[in-house]
Amino acid sequence: MDYRYKSLDLYMVPLRSDNYSYIIHDRETKKTLVIDPSENEALVTFIKDKGFSLDLIIDTHHHDDHTHGNISLQDMFKSEIIASRYDQDKNRIPGQVGRTLKDGDRFEFSGYHFRAISTAGHTLGHVCLLLEEANWLFSGDTLFGLGCGRLFEGTPEIMWESLQKLRALPDDSLVFCGHEYTLSNARFARHVASNLPGLKGYLDSLEKRFKEEGRTVPSRLSDEKAFNPFLLADHPFFKSLGDDPAAVFGNLRKQKDNFK
Numbered sequence: 716m717d718y719r720y721k722s723l724d725l726y727m728v729p730l731r732s733d734n735y736s737y738i739i740h741d742r743e744t745k746k747t748l749v750i751d752p753s754e755n756e757a758l759v760t761f762i763k764d765k766g767f768s769l770d771l772i773i774d775t776h777h778h779d780d781h782t783h784g785n786i787s788l789q790d791m792f793k794s795e796i797i798a799s800r801y802d803q804d805k806n807r808i809p810g811q812v813g814r815t816l817k818d819g820d821r822f823e824f825s826g827y828h829f830r831a832i833s834t835a836g837h838t839l840g841h842v843c844l845l846l847e848e849a850n851w852l853f854s855g856d857t858l859f860g861l862g863c864g865r866l867f868e869g870t871p872e873i874m875w876e877s878l879q880k881l882r883a884l885p886d887d888s889l890v891f892c893g894h895e896y897t898l899s900n901a902r903f904a905r906h907v908a909s910n911l912p913g914l915k916g917y918l919d920s921l922e923k924r925f926k927e928e929g930r931t932v933p934s935r936l937s938d939e940k941a942f943n944p945f946l947l948a949d950h951p952f953f954k955s956l957g958d959d960p961a962a963v964f965g966n967l968r969k970q971k972d973n974f975k
Contacts, residue, residue, distance in 0.1 A: 775855030836874025
């Protein structure tokens with residue numbers, strides 16, 4: 716168990732080279748869900764070793780490294796799949812989807828409540844999930860530690876609007892993102908914002924944390940608001956890049972795409 720809120724235990728399961736799948740188990744009801752099952756065998760082994768069943772599978776978006784385990788897990792545990800309505804309408808979610816989500820939809824898990832936040836940009840069907848009682852944000856590939864997802868389907872304007880939705884969430888929200896990209900993103904942050912107040916100390920703390928824990932996830936949303944360049948496109952620090960925050964964001968995203 717990596718994090719706990721009341722009767723909920725959250726397990727971070729590292730998979731592939733840098734993915735995270737998240738398993739949440741309620742100790743009272745014995746119900747269990749997984750968010751973004753990027754593999755099947757490793758997750759089946761993990762779930763069985765814990766003595767869990769699996770009630771829900773939730774996908775933030777349709778990419779294979781977030782949905783690859785859907786069919787095998789559903790077949791084995793008879794789990795319900797929840798995914799975005801957009802992705803289901805496009806028939807790009809593996810398995811039999813039981814429920815779909817659009818922006819603002821809420822659903823219950825063992826007396827707790829998830830809220831779907833539509834965050835098109837990385838893909839047009841991407842949704843993030845906020846566990847409201849705990850302020851746990853599962854941001855998929857929209858928001859990373861010090862970074863954001865590539866724009867495979869959306870425009871800078873669309874993605875900037877999505878990021879503003881996440882930036883409006885409570886400062887104490889924990890950001891459980893889809894990949895361990897933070898130190899790579901830190902290099903870019905240092906490149907474009909080396910003089911941003913407090914950034915150097917924050918980057919030093921991340922490097923120390925990675926050496927001690929082997930990971931930098933989750934981050935606090937307050938730190939992302941303060942130091943993530945992609946959340947700061949309307950900050951005076953980036954005024955030299957232009958007056959339109961969406962265009963500034965697009966400039967930063969293009970720089971990151973070409974950053975070595």
